Amino acid sequence: MNWRAILINRFTITFGAIVLAVLLWNIYVGFNDDGRLTGQVVDENGDPVRGAQVMLARKTVTSVDTVAETTTGDTGNFSFQNHGQFALVLSVNSDAGSISRQVIPLWFRNQNVDLAEPLVVSP
């Protein structure tokens, strides 16, 4: 049997590449699907907002339901664990202002996310 011809043909290479890509992707997902979400809430001046209520909602194609809530700490930081979503819908309520349903698309369900940009509330 000509193993070289079997290994080096367009079918083996194409489907092999697909299988390899799926495998690598699943390994990456496996190491990054704890559902950790961290971020910071700041006001328009860039100062951290303490005690802001951050709500995480589930986005479906027909509705948006709140699944978890938390409150920011002294540095304006907040975190959720095991959020279980493939799209984050965040709302913030505070004395300094609010944010209404900011959607952050993810690559896979329960992806770990550290928000690079703080959530800026406005009155």
Add this chain to the structure above:
Amino acid sequence: MSRFHRIVTHGILIIVCILMLTPIYWVLKTSVTGDNLFVYPPSIIPDDPNLFFYVEAWYTVDFVRLFFNSFAIATLVVIANLFLNAMAGYALTKQFPAKGLVLTFLLMSMMIPFHATIIPAYLLTADLGLLNSKLGIALPTLSHIVCILLFKSNFEAVPNSLIQAARIDGLSEWRILTRIMMPLSKPAVATNIILSFIWSWNDFLWPLIVVRSQEQQTLPLGLVSFLASFEDTTGSLYAFCVLVVVPSMLVFLLAQKDFIRGLTSGATKG
């Protein structure tokens, strides 16, 4: 052909290609932008493209289950088609009583639309206890007459002396078929694989009638339920369409050379 004629011919071909590829481009563009189809003026270049709609489509329907159902049925259909069509095609290259009648019967069967035979096919499948099963979905497509005739024309192109030599060497008819005829008919095999795969993959009407539970749904059925449930998700819907179409396009693109050779080889026989 003069230079002018070549330019005109290629110009027309390019226009036809653009016309045929525009809907495909539009589906791809909508799948990455989610633009409303009726926006005027329409934008040709995608504005802020992203793959989120694919993620949404993947999780909104149970894509993995639908994919594996379709894949399992298509694999079953492809294997059965290769096995049954090759045997039938080889048999039709032999001389036997009422061969002309059999060929006439096969050609006549091709002229009856599938829709006309749905009720007897359904009753037969029900009697066999195969409703709502993968085998039941695959049953009517386990053999295609077009593919039988394709094998027949390809097998007839194989020199008879080769078969005689194999027979003198002591090969049985089964081994002649599998060791000599099939390897010499690779274009026909590729054509069989492509046609049976695409027909099975895209089949909608028969699975719609036979399938009763979500667990047995195939991708086309998933697409329809997606469309029926969520009308406003243009981006996700088109992303789902692309995910449904990609496997059959991939199979076709990989085997298109042999596919075209397989379809034309019978025409140059003799």
